[in-house]
Amino acid sequence: MPESSIYDRIGGAASVEAAVDLFYRRILADPELAPFFANVNVERLKRHQFAFLSHALGGPVRYTGAQMSQAHAHLAIEQRHFDAVASHLAQTLRALGVDDQSVQEILAAIAPLAVQIVNTRRGLASD
Template sequence: MSIYESIGGAGAVQAAVDDFYARLLSDPQLAPFFADVDLKRLKSHQRAFLAAALGGAQIYQGRDMAAAHAGLEIGESDFDAVVTHLVATLTGLGVPQETIGQIGGLLAPLRSDIVTVPVTT
């Protein structure tokens, strides 16, 4: 059984995306990234991306992560905040910690495509 099926399929992904974006939009650090974004379209892309990434039958046809996030100046702390909100969303929806870890393992490699602001020392 895929992760997609184990968490409840399309309904669970939709609930997760809705809760996730509510969290992101209420976070003062992250909300500015979404100021001029068509959220309905973005949520649709996010649902398709997650469904495909988690083993659902859907095919993600959006841009690759580097292209989708180019020019947004996303830093390490921004990425980490998004991860925190995703974990909180999944935990709140009753997804087992082991499954959350598996999802994190699938998404963690995207950090290098999404984070575009170099770490300063």
């Protein structure tokens, strides 16, 4: 039998939806990150995030949104912002009962996106 995807292992669509909801509650409560979401349609963003995470974790949903670099180009994102978002994601997943191995796999899948999302000289790894 083929190995199941992370998406399936964490509980599929219902779990991803719960994670996205809690994740954005955490993000919007973080004074460091909340300003990035001023004047943003959070419900629309949640739909995009659901599709992105579902796709990234091997689920049946396909993400058809903008490339990460394009979607974040108008924001001054430093590595510390990316790291804070990843930390909120890990905390969210753990709060929802996702096992540590799966959390680590999810973070490893998301980590390479930093080169597309971090877009300030101060925040670039080469500094």
